[in-house]
Amino acid sequence: MAVAFLSLFLIPYIANGQIFSQTSTSSGGIILHDPISNVGFSINAFFDLPAGTTGFVESFDFFAGSNSLGNTGIQFLIFEFPDPDFLTATATDIGFYTENAIDNSCQYISQGAIPQQYNVGFSKDRFSIGGLEATSSVFLRSDRFYRIEMSDCQASFFNGTTPPELFGSGGTSTLNCWLGDDPNGTLNTCANAGLGFPFMVINEFSGNTGVTEIVQPTAGTTTATTTVNVIVDLFNSGSADVLTLFVDDRVTNQQVIIDPFDFAISGGFVTVDVDIELPTGSYTLRAVTFNTVTGSQFGNVLRVDFNVINNEFLEVFGVDITDVDDLITLATTTCSFTNITGCFQNALVFAFVPAESSFDRFITLKDQLINKPPFGYFALLANGLSGLNSTSSPAFTLATEDNITNAIFTPLKTGLSFILFVFFGVWLYKRVIAIQL
């Protein structure tokens, strides 16, 4: 059946004015699925079609994957079902399996938990999944298979020699299917993994190696430690082999040398998470992907500005011990046989670090007493006197000329202020030395 199904795709297909040829090499083109070595790929698709109805496929959900194709993905994936007269097939032998090239466990790719839906609108006997290129986020990883998952579908499919035709009534409806030979069998089990069937790869995915986002540090932030955590998201189609980070001092406009500055990356969607040491200052981080062999840069250079301040407490203790809220988080160290120190730390924090509620009680009590006698008299008096200022609207205006004010009274005022502060300092000194505790 798998071989027969394979024959469907040995037909050149013309779509959008392009002719796609086919190859059978492992570097691209048609990949035969080998259940022994798990080389190849499969397709993950949802079909919502009723059994026995006619029409055309309005829409379906599609995912796809590849394996052993280096770092390339798939751009076009085409189903070819040239036989339109497939309305009476009753075969129920449908096998859709998942294989992970790494650990052979079942999994499938999806755009999160929501399948990506493509509106087809083609005639019932031919359709293409050209929409795949419009959804670049559905990247097909080269290191794993993807599962065809069809839940609760009634198969009106091929009997092994006649290709299936997907048909619908123009609206979504349920197509039931199941795995294995038993029409009442269990859906989506991994027991039959290894019996997937191949599909045709038409084009290799060729866009856009480069940095997609600098997740951390975020623009304008201040990191309270000299160890800056840098997180960069990028896509690598295989063109690049390193992510290069540049750091520039925004004050001196000089580049700050960081070691290392090149970080090896694999293919596909990659997140690079590294720590770099920087002294206190204001910096610009630039990130770009490179190919160290050819010296070529790929993608745009993304940049972000951020500041670094040195928090000694954070460096030593891991939290800011002057901040009560932060102090509470001290007791988060893992306590295990490999980290006995963490156990002692957790114990000391539990024993001596007070909870925030302990202080909140006193604040509440203060609020209750502040307006009660005798404290209330002093509090109200202090609040009232705090309203005494010399910047409110004047009760009267003493007439004078501006030049007299600027030439005489302003310097006189400045001089008197100085004298007042000096007298206050002398008084404070004499008062302090006369204190008897």
Added chain:
Amino acid sequence: MITNAILFIIFLVVTTITSPLRLLNDVALDSEFAISIATASTYLSAINTFLPMTTLLTVLGFFITFETLFFTYKLLMWVIKKIPTIN
């Protein structure tokens, strides 16, 4: 835990001592006091053109703060010395 317990004990003692005070009514300041302060402020603003009233008020604030803190300290020490067995 230990610190929590100590703080809780202190809280209990302070709450017990101040419980009669919390039963009293709130203190209210005569509105005339606020009016007099505002009026004084307007006169001070008028004089501020020639004399450094802002500096004078700042220095006065430092003086009051220092004396208040020192008085509070003396008061606390007096209360502590009244506790039996403490010299």
